[in-house]
Amino acid sequence: MRQPMSGPRSVRDDSTGDRLQTERTETVRRIASLESELDGIIESALLSNNDDEHDPDGATTGYERAKTTAMLQQARLRLVEIDQAIERTTDGSYGRCNHCGSAIGEERLDAIPTTTRCAACASLLPKN
Ligand SMILES: [Zn+2]
Incomplete structure (x- = not known):
């Protein structure tokens, strides 16, 4: 590991x-x-x-x-x-959306610290 x-x-x-x-x-x-x-x-x-x-x-x-x-x-x-x-x-690169490149936002990172997408992209795309 x-x-x-x-x-x-x-x-x-x-x-x-x-x-x-x-x-x-x-x-x-x-x-x-x-x-x-x-x-x-x-x-x-x-x-x-x-x-x-x-x-x-x-x-x-x-x-x-x-x-x-x-x-x-x-x-x-x-x-x-x-x-x-x-x-x-x-x-x-943490905290930046890997799809559109904009900031993911503190609130969303607090809720899902491992997320790679901003709320807008996450709602458009299937779960990554
Ligand atoms: Zn995005």
Whole structure:
């Protein structure tokens, strides 16, 4: 896993970088817990389904596994978004719409710190 540089930041507001770092730590923790959850599901499925393919728990395990896998994928995507946002705070492009180039606005960045589009572009285009 790539670690973000902890060097100097060119953010006008340092709290943005701090907030992204906090969110990153939480997301990394969430990924780890989902991974171990998934391991547990797979392990118990292997133990209980050894010689019985018609295990009544089979369907539930499959569902749990699919759900956890989906949550894990979401968390990993989130981590990528956060890393990209952190990168933008270091190169100075943070807070600028990557579609039209105008400022995204403090309020919107407060609500969605990882957004790459201003409200106008986001409403015109599908979610990025
Ligand atoms: Zn825009």
